[in-house]
Amino acid sequence: MTNGGMNKTVRISDDALALACGADAVAAAFEAAGCTVERVSSWGMHWLEPLAEIDGQGFGPLEPQDVAAVLAGTSDKGIGPIAEHPFIASQQRFTFARAGKTRPLSLDDYAAHGGWAGLARARELGPEGTIAQVMESGLRGRGGAGFPAAIKWTTVAKAPATPKYIVCNADEGDSGTFADRMVMEGDPFMLIEGMAIAAHAVGAAKGYVYIRSEYPHAIAKMQAAALAARPHIAPFEVEVRVGAGAYVCGEETSLLNSLEGKRGEVRAKPPLPALEGLFGKPTVVNNVLTLAAVPWILAHGGAAYADVGFGRSKGTMPIQIAGNVKYGGLYEIGFGITLGELVEVVGGGTASGRPVRAVQVGGPLGAYHPPADFHLPFDYESFAAADGLIGHAGLTVFDDSVDMSAQARFAMQFCAAESCGKCTPCRLGSTRGVEVLDRIRARSGRAADAVEALPQIHNARKAARTLDDEIALLEDLCETMKFGSLCALGGFTPYPVLSALRHFPEDFGATTPATEAAE
Amino acid sequence: MTDPAELDRILAAHATREGSLLPILHDVQAAFGHVSEAAERAIAQALNLSRAEVHGVVSFYHDFRVAPEPRPVVKLCRAESCQARGVEALAARLPADGPVKVETVYCLGLCSVGPNAMVGDTLHARLTPEKLGALVGGLA
Numbered sequence: 001m002t003n004g005g006m007n008k009t010v011r012i013s014d015d016a017l018a019l020a021c022g023a024d025a026v027a028a029a030f031e032a033a034g035c036t037v038e039r040v041s042s043w044g045m046h047w048l049e050p051l052a053e054i055d056g057q058g059f060g061p062l063e064p065q066d067v068a069a070v071l072a073g074t075s076d077k078g079i080g081p082i083a084e085h086p087f088i089a090s091q092q093r094f095t096f097a098r099a100g101k102t103r104p105l106s107l108d109d110y111a112a113h114g115g116w117a118g119l120a121r122a123r124e125l126g127p128e129g130t131i132a133q134v135m136e137s138g139l140r141g142r143g144g145a146g147f148p149a150a151i152k153w154t155t156v157a158k159a160p161a162t163p164k165y166i167v168c169n170a171d172e173g174d175s176g177t178f179a180d181r182m183v184m185e186g187d188p189f190m191l192i193e194g195m196a197i198a199a200h201a202v203g204a205a206k207g208y209v210y211i212r213s214e215y216p217h218a219i220a221k222m223q224a225a226a227l228a229a230r231p232h233i234a235p236f237e238v239e240v241r242v243g244a245g246a247y248v249c250g251e252e253t254s255l256l257n258s259l260e261g262k263r264g265e266v267r268a269k270p271p272l273p274a275l276e277g278l279f280g281k282p283t284v285v286n287n288v289l290t291l292a293a294v295p296w297i298l299a300h301g302g303a304a305y306a307d308v309g310f311g312r313s314k315g316t317m318p319i320q321i322a323g324n325v326k327y328g329g330l331y332e333i334g335f336g337i338t339l340g341e342l343v344e345v346v347g348g349g350t351a352s353g354r355p356v357r358a359v360q361v362g363g364p365l366g367a368y369h370p371p372a373d374f375h376l377p378f379d380y381e382s383f384a385a386a387d388g389l390i391g392h393a394g395l396t397v398f399d400d401s402v403d404m405s406a407q408a409r410f411a412m413q414f415c416a417a418e419s420c421g422k423c424t425p426c427r428l429g430s431t432r433g434v435e436v437l438d439r440i441r442a443r444s445g446r447a448a449d450a451v452e453a454l455p456q457i458h459n460a461r462k463a464a465r466t467l468d469d470e471i472a473l474l475e476d477l478c479e480t481m482k483f484g485s486l487c488a489l490g491g492f493t494p495y496p497v498l499s500a501l502r503h504f505p506e507d508f509g510a511t512t513p514a515t516e517a518a519e
Numbered sequence: 520m521t522d523p524a525e526l527d528r529i530l531a532a533h534a535t536r537e538g539s540l541l542p543i544l545h546d547v548q549a550a551f552g553h554v555s556e557a558a559e560r561a562i563a564q565a566l567n568l569s570r571a572e573v574h575g576v577v578s579f580y581h582d583f584r585v586a587p588e589p590r591p592v593v594k595l596c597r598a599e600s601c602q603a604r605g606v607e608a609l610a611a612r613l614p615a616d617g618p619v620k621v622e623t624v625y626c627l628g629l630c631s632v633g634p635n636a637m638v639g640d641t642l643h644a645r646l647t648p649e650k651l652g653a654l655v656g657g658l659a
Binding site for chain 1: 537540544581594599600601627630633642644
């Protein structure tokens, strides 16, 4: 092995994704070659992980046997200066400004890169001044609902009851999303600072971060960070709580029940969590990305944040490009970039090299969009107008080998598996949806069953159902779920189902255009 | 078996926490591999709940087991992003009753480098038939 590694500092991520791709073995190989290895956050260029940075130059994806060539200067895995890579250079990184640059649990690194400036500013401004900055920024809830953060904070601040709580929703269960995980693993002090600012603004003394159990690395980092940050945020305290594998706990009222030690069943609203939340007390429930955006907003001013963005969607969104895509990763940019740019230009099309057929935007409850929707600007209102949603801003790309009726069936199956059971449209509708989709996929149609045929069941249909009848039944069921469910799990499952049916009717054997398309 | 002394130690450690049931259940499962009926009774007693309430929580969450799993567990992600990257073709080749228990998990947050799996706290990305086969003791 060459001794060219002497005195060289190599920076490699210790983010869960880098670890899953073998970063520890690569780091060990650099150390064995005499290098000093610094474990930093991930740049978010996932196809290049494990990515090593030496004097600003990037090399990836590396395996241990590549280390000698990298140090000898003969590696063909160099990508040039990382910061000038088009994937990085074309972003507007506010929340992920430190990504790739700092050691996640180093308070020194955090302070040296602008950490705690937002909290210091908030303390100068006072609670009302702090909320005014967030109001001016136009920050909307990044968990998916897009509710203005400052309005929620104002409600909690004005609530008479005490104590008040800050709850960070880190139950990032949507497939195609990983930005919350990257914040917690790469820049945990930023999230804690955001929570401390929120606490200062509304008068809360205690904060909880509710992290899904599938994220053990994020849990460990957040626990360490909450302990280390204590002197900076006192008297406010942050405690990490761990979920237990229930997707529905990403819904805020279900999350609150889970935090209280109950089944993660959804609560009816009202009362709003802002007034009667955790243990019945006024509670700010915000997503990781919402709270993580706050330190930047306070440090740079709400107006600077609102300068970026599109329409009523202000600021930046950390977009997660995933699935069958060539250049997957974390892409933070102001709202307004088109879906096509994200998939075809930034993402480079599919990893398989086949044409893109569908992109699911916003996780398991988001719509499937065909390439015909690639003109859509990425913002809350544009996607809502196209019968979709941006949700937590995850994009899952599929190539032309996908069977969209299978994806629709999966959406119903997922809802059935994860339904909390509280409301009927979700609990039963999802199972009935799987059954209807199975019949549609089998192109079978069906005769009235034994119970339906009974004369006593006089409302039941007696005639056999054709395939078109089954499709109409599915649409009807989706309508019931959409308008009758208590929360977004049952209420939004129709998005992937109906969008698949509407945009890809050929996969359902439809002989007439889906009715939604005719509206 | 659920050791009563260890159970008491866990309950005491969480005595002053608000909403302590989930942290307790996590610790019990970590210590004993499952949440036994005896553990449910002791937890219910300590928290002034009925056993039905405790069991209702245990059975609600996918993570908690009511019986020990003797085999090693591999959690294979079968959510949309891993589907888009071919996990179903891998899953179709899983042995029906192999030496390893394969559980489905919906999303490990590594959606750009799937298919993915987790064994304990160790993550595995970019799974090929060879890599998954090594984790589960061979594919069909």
